[in-house]
Amino acid sequence: MAGKTTSARRRAFYQRLAAFEAAPLWEVLGNIVPRQPTSHYHAHQWHYSQLRPLLLEAGDLLTAEEAERRVLVLENPSCPGQSRATPSLYAGLQLILPGETAPAHRHTPSALRFLIEGERGYTSVGGERTTMREGDFVITPAWAWHDHGNDGDEPVIWLDGLDIPVISYFESVFSDPHEESRQPLSRPEGDSLARYGQNLLPIDARSPYGPTTPIFNYPYERTRDALIKAALGAAPDEHWGTTLRYANPIDGGWPMPTLATWMTHLRKGEQTTALRSTDSQVMHVVEGRGEITIDGQVISFGPKDVIAIPGWQWRRLSASEDCFLFFFSDRALHEKLGFHREERQ
Structure with missing residues (x-):
């Protein structure tokens, strides 16, 4: 009887608190500060073979100029309509058809491009143009002018990755269109890679993009070769396989202040032991086939597929x-x- 009376008194007290837009922490503490990380998102796979025809169909419906950015957003079905692959990561597939230009603009979110298909697409960042080849990792720093185009005869498609959900949390997402569809170029192609990407630095090296790397194209040819040689030189890590992270040459840190990036190489038959970490991830299959197991869910992947991996879920890889x-x-x-x-099994 005393318990029921106490409960009734508490409910009445909570109702009085609500009238003043206040609430008791002790009723929600376990939910807002749980014993371990929890995610409302689930792992999800997007098959490139299914999305590519739809992306090309979008190319028939509107031009890159009309769309500003012709992109299919990869939405995690756990939270539809929120333009999120994971709680903090945006991902999409962007198409540039031959002869098109995606108009120059700039925005507060940081962006990355990972080229999936095509050989004569380009992007211009901060007055320098770079040709994009399959597997290249290209960066657009926050608030840097950028435009894209395609000088070839075939479609160019890449994976976009942005920190839009994080910036949105601070209500600080905004953009600015350039006066011209293509920004004026002030440096020759390859300038940033020559200055910062050859194990050499200018004597007073500083990135023109603040905390973001001054290199905005990390060529796949070099990355792939480094991974193959690294795999021959030492046994793969039990949990990571042969993994090399992309780095900012100024300070050795991650290339972008909000986004970490790396490449993993597994040889046929190799598999990793399970680990989990608080960060959420998006994985793109550049080459090969295999399986990723995420909290017991086995996902078979093939070339160019994209997979969202929520935080604090056990993951392990195997390569066929x-x-x-x-x-x-x-x-x-x-x-x-x-x-x-991070925890490892």
Whole structure:
């Protein structure tokens, strides 16, 4: 009887609190500060073979100029309509048809491009143009002018990755269109890679993009060759396989202040032991076939597929063919804010 009376008194007290837009922490503490990380998102796979025809169909419906950015957003079905692959990561597939230009603009979110298909697409960033080839990892720093185009005869398609959900949390997402569809170029192609990407730096090296790397194209040819040689030189890590992370040559940190990026190589028959970490990830299959197991869910993948991996879910990889896998993640933020955690089995 006393318990019922106490409960009734508490409910009445809570109702009085609600009238003043207040609430008792002790009723929700376990939910807002749980014993371990929890995610409302589930792992999800997007098959490139299914989405490519739809992306090309979008190319028949509207031009790149009309769309500003002709992109199919990869939406995690756990939270439809929110334009999120994971709680903190945006992903999409962008199409540029021959002769098209995606008009120049700039925006507060940081962006990355990972070229999936095509050989004569280009992007211009901060007055320098770079030709994009399959497997290249290209960066658009926050608030840097950029435009894209296609000088070839075939479609160009790449994976977009942005930190839009994070910037949206701060209500700080905005953009600015350029006066011209293509920004004026002020440096020759290859300038940034020559200055910063040859194990050499200018004597007073500083990135023109603040905390973002001054290199905005990391060529796949070099990355792939490095991974193959690294795999021959040492046994693969039990949990990571042969993994090399992309780096900012100025400070050795992640290339982008909010997004971590790396490439994993698994030779045919190799598999990793399970681990989990607080960061959420998006994995793109550059080459190869295999399986990724995420909290017991087995996902078979093939070339050019994209898979969302929520945080704090056990993951392990196995390769039925030689695999090269590109990842981007919010780990850079987790580390800066001091709450990144990892567990290994």
